[in-house]
Amino acid sequence: MLLFGIYQFLLPWEGLPGGIYDAIYLWIPPAAINESLVYVIMALGLNIVVGYAGLLDLGYVAFWAIGGYCAGWFMSEFFFFLNVHFLGSVTADRPGIHINFWLVLLIGGFICALFGILIGAPTLRLKSDYLALVTLGFGEIIPQIFFNGEDFFGYNISNGTKGIVIVDPLPVGVKNLGPFDFGWKLLIFILLAALMVFISLRLRSGRLGRAWLAIREDELAASMMGVPLMRTKLASYAVGAFAGGVGGVAFATHVNGVYAERFNFTISIFLLAMVVLGGMGNVWGVILGAFILSWVNGNGLTAFGTFYNEKFGTSIDFASFTFLLFGLVLILMMLFKREGLIPESRLKLMLHEEELDKEVADGKERA
């Protein structure tokens, strides 16, 4: 399993600065790959909540926001009245809190995991419809707190719509990575993504993963069989949120800032579409789905648009078709291929339960 994670390192080695052709640059610029990798990390986290445990979470963007703001708080000059340095990468006379990037990743992840448990705790008893709505509610409230955070009962916690600009370069051994060192950042992001893949696969084959699958298929039966519902659900939220936090910190360093208006419901649906498209519960499917959708959304539509418009002489604004894309992906996948592009074997059985039952009732043999 770990070999697969390492394999990811070798794949886009071309992304390093040095021989990049123009065509590749137009269709897959390195910035887009980095962004896709961040989405991969987040989609893997959502995969744990939605794919493994079957808890439809529509408010995942909240974890992204929290992760991003953790990066903003701990890696910038936001708290200018403090002066905390801990293995930071800037000189000690700059104001603010500056903590090492890797530590901030961990801190962001754990804070998000905490919030994941907080958010998950009230939803434990709810049916799937209501669960979706409550998570949606949290997914709206938390970004709105950050959005209005300039005057949060007197304290400025988020700079409101102006956002926080992160000035710290990332320390990697002797070199400090600035905002435009896409090649090296690519490796870092691949490392993070591989870490998430590793965590997902390991958990899946362990006790916790089996408990999650059991909950996904039938909660009542699982609890009868001795699966501790509360702990398992909270664990899924926590791990998923951890991934969200890591992704949030990574994204914040990718765009070098945290801006409140970027966190909206659309992103939660975007991630959900990735998980649904790729195959809920299947790590490789989710990675595939994440790459496809984030590339199409970020770069593919505009590149396709310029290509199409040049060829046919039209001027359709393809980039605005994102809503159509997400909606159609969700609807068509649900109607025709519920398990996703790379299905997970047990999921197929679960999602087509009623048809398989009908087959058995009709007398057909089921393998």
Added chain:
Amino acid sequence: MSKATAQKSKGTPGQIRSARIERTGAIVISAVALIWILANIIKSPEQFAQVAVLGLRNGLLYALIALGYTLVYGIIELINFAHGDLFMLGTIFSSYFLTVWLKQDKSGPSGWLAFALCLLAVMVLGAIVNVLIERLAYRRLRNAPRLAPLITAVGMSFLLNFIGLKWNGSTPRQWPTVIPSFEVSIFGVKISWVTIILFFIGIPLLLGLNYIVNRTKQGKAMRATAQDKDAAALMGINVNKTIAFTFAIGGAMAGAAGLFYQQAIGTTNFNLGFQLGLIAFTSAVLGGIGNLWGAVVGALLIGLIQGLNDGLPIALGQQWSQSVVFAILIIILVFKPAGLLGKVTTEKV
């Protein structure tokens, strides 16, 4: 023996305790709300009345949309995420119908005629679109595990958002209204004609819906299907047609709400469906989902709360309104999922 059974009927100690907690919680919340309202009334009564009227008008709009949510949920246990976006399409349609196609942009007798025509047209449109959505997307998934139709509903909502985006453009647009913009002053509170007209048309719509659901044969079929689909089918009810009918009247209500919104507030925005849809759904849940009067009561309450929160001096202010509504939704779903007027249902194995 009678004493023992009387004891048993009160419930287990756990149930008694949770009922008591519920009651204290309700009393606390009501007390806080009352203190807040009284504080505001004392501070500036005219503003309070003004804001309250506005809130009630919004509540009427939310009620019309919430009815669609609660009808659909009652009958197929699906939260139709796309319903709010149907309302949004209704606003855009009525704006185009009145201003662009019929070229009415000020009040007058032709304005009233156009308004009536538009009301009919937008209700028909809402009904047709909703039935189409059900036929294309939800019908196949009726027996699928709950995750599938839920995700489809979200996808459908995005699809409708896209249609709205392409039709209306990505920025909000202003439209003139065909209702004369007089203001009537009652006890120092200025109420605009628009609000009065809305109440005059909205309340009969609600009463008409109530009549349909409670006194006609189709309504009976709806209630039967909501209670038990298979038994209704055994009794000879055409379940597919009944569900389509439910979607149709839900869609018609949303369309009417769209016209009212467009006339009262005058802007159309493709993002409207999401915001108002969530508020309407919160109202439906607050009142007890599946319960028609619950939806209306819940909507009026939420409209009032939101209006008061927006406009009053001692309040959180407009930027927190959405969070307040969501917080209410979360609190209700977690502590009292049956809502104010709903019944507690136990899960059948």
